[in-house]
Amino acid sequence: MDFKNTLEKMLAAARIAAGAHWNVVSDYLEKEFAEAKKEAEAIALEVAAGTKTPEQAKIELQSVKDSLEDVRLALTVEAKAAAQEAINAALEVLRSAVNSAAKVAIL
């Protein structure tokens, strides 16, 4: 069994599995930050235009602020999923390597 080659393959499999998640994290975070900025500006404009009261704006801005915690929670799930897929992809490579070395599907 070529352990050096197996380790490289395990790392490559893990990198591919985690990579897709990183793109999701990056896009999602960027979009949510940009949206939060726009929302805060819109709420301020609506108060200035008399569309809503400052009391309403206070509640709504608090809601925007609180909801960013949910973005963090969703990103935590994404990060855990990336780690899970990376480790499992590496384990799959190891399983195949052991089976090849044994010349029989023992795992």
Add this chain to the structure above:
Amino acid sequence: MRTRNSVWIARPAISLLALLPLLFASCSVLFVSPYDEVTDRAATDLVTKTEIFLVRYAATTDETGKIVRRGKPYDAEASTFYTEARGAAAAMLLRSEQKDKNDEEIQILRNLSNRYDQLEASHRLGSITKTSAAGLHRTLRALVQVQLTKKHIGTSKEGTSASASNP
């Protein structure tokens, strides 16, 4: 005697070998609770109901924040919507709490109920606009994002298993 001893020595090794596939099969890690179609569907239904409510009740504003189209003020029907939406979130929470490795989804669902509280509180004070539901929208998106992540793991796992069994 010697033969008997070697049999005794060989036995644990054979047992260990027999257990190896079982050991390896359980060697995959799980950090995120598996995808649940019922929760995903319930989340999608709640998003739809919320959007229908907002189309009917939220005023439309222009880029300066002035009202272009009037919304509906807080009334008994709106009160019913907020109560039912919190009920739907509570039902999803009850299901999510039964699963391991699901802490984030549980917290998002708890927060979701607060977002409906906040929107209702603003609505009681005056007319709501699309931006009034900005926080609620973000929390709903986070909930949907978690479902997509779980679905992706399930799909890619199936793909890996299929490719492993059919090279």
